[in-house]
Amino acid sequence: MASDSRERMVRSAAVLLREHGYAGTGFRDVIAHSEAPWGSIYHHFPGGKAQLAEEAVRYAGDFVAQLIEHSPPDDPVATLRSFIAVWRQGLEASEFRAGCPVVAVATEAPADQPALGEACAHAFASWERALAATLRRAGVTQARSRRLATITVAAIEGGIVLARARRSTKPLDDVGRELELAIREALPRR
Amino acid sequence: MASDSRERMVRSAAVLLREHGYAGTGFRDVIAHSEAPWGSIYHHFPGGKAQLAEEAVRYAGDFVAQLIEHSPPDDPVATLRSFIAVWRQGLEASEFRAGCPVVAVATEAPADQPALGEACAHAFASWERALAATLRRAGVTQARSRRLATITVAAIEGGIVLARARRSTKPLDDVGRELELAIREALPRR
DNA sequence: AGCCTACTAGGATGGGCGTCTTATTCAAAG
DNA sequence: CTTTGAATAAGACGCCCATCCTAGTAGGCT
Secondary structure (H helix, E strand, C coil): CCCCHHHHHHHHHHHHHHHHHHHHCCHHHHHHHHCCCHHHHHHHCCCHHHHHHHHHHHHHHHHHHHHHHCCCCCCHHHHHHHHHHHHHHHHHHCCCCCCCHHHHHHHHCCCCCHHHHHHHHHHHHHHHHHHHHHHHHCCCCHHHHHHHHHHHHHHHHHHHHHHHHHCCCHHHHHHHHHHHHHHHHHCCCC | CCCCHHHHHHHHHHHHHHHHCCCCCCHHHHHHHHCCCHHHHHHHCCCCHHHHHHHHHHHHHHHHHHHHHCCCCCCHHHHHHHHHHHHHHHHHHCCCCCCCHHHHHHHHCCCCCHHHHHHHHHHHHHHHHHHHHHHHHCCCCHHHHHHHHHHHHHHHHHHHHHHHHHCCCHHHHHHHHHHHHHHHHHCCCC
16 A cells, blocks of 8 residues: 555655754644644554654655765765755755754754664765765775765754854855865865 | 852753753753752743743853863964864763754754844854954964854864764864864965 | 842643544455 | 455543742842
8 A cells, every 4th residue: 555644744754853853843743744644643653753753864864865976976076066055955945944854853862762863873974975985986085085074064064053043055155165175175186 | 149040040051952952951950950949930031941042052152252262362273173172072071962052052943032043143153253363363364264264163063963973073073183174274384 | 127129939820742542444355 | 245454533641841920038228
């Protein structure tokens, strides 16, 4: 059978997490947003809210990871730009209300739900791996590629937080500009 | 008169926000942690929870800003290092449970409390200003100083999020290393 | 001394939340 | 046709929360 209500709930959860965070996203909101049935929440997600959030993090994590992987494979700067562009569009489209769902869960996850934190760590790691692979292919050493990938993810996530607080994309744009400089600097001279 | 219970509440709120976020920090927790009296909450904070959080953000923001300003005035790298050191110590001391209270509020602040977001924006801006001033004194152009200050704050805040998720200071250390490179690169050659 | 302002006491209240339960629908497998 | 189990329905339950309230206390000022 495989009704699609389960997937709709996960997608809606990811959307709502971006704006309202983990604690601020209730089942009632998810139901209303996804137009999914009340009764099947604990049928599809016997682990309750934590399981739903975990799957939403995985869903969003995979989405972004694939976005990075489908960029021009040998142009780290182009990859960076498209990575940033997604987030900037999300910020502008929501009037700076929507951040990153993974950050939301990572900062709010209750201490008694280690699976949530692990899902976030996995999502971040997959992004770093994909970014590092692009740098590696462009001739950057492996260790440096990893560090550059880490600061890229960190600076963009932080830039999103700054942009939301300031209600402006400028912090994110400045972050992108400096990251671009750092990447160009690390590329082998031709 | 000026009893100190008010200040204790603000300090406790800042501490608890780091671990449990905005929604996860209740008045009961603040009272218990600060050993302050129940009855005076709405005497000291007629604006309720939002006002308490706002003051906690201001308190934490000023604390960190002064820390930056009291670093060696002409050594941007040393300033960066001490800025990072505070956060790393907080992460390790709490076994990666404590993040940044300003980020917590910035990502969770309800949309109907614009003052909260503004307090966060102000805190971030004060850090950026202090960092940019150090770079400027070391001979970096004004525009570049501002951009470097922005990416420093963004990357460190993002690095804290990554470090919490991974339960390791490595992401933050890698961020520090790359930031240091970028700063050295921007300094005028002597 | 007397007053008055700042502070403390601690529970009541109403609302929202995650969770769980029982009953019902309905599409396919036997 | 019967059976089976996934999917849905709708609400009750108990918990915790921010908020507010009416009293009461104490300490400095005149």
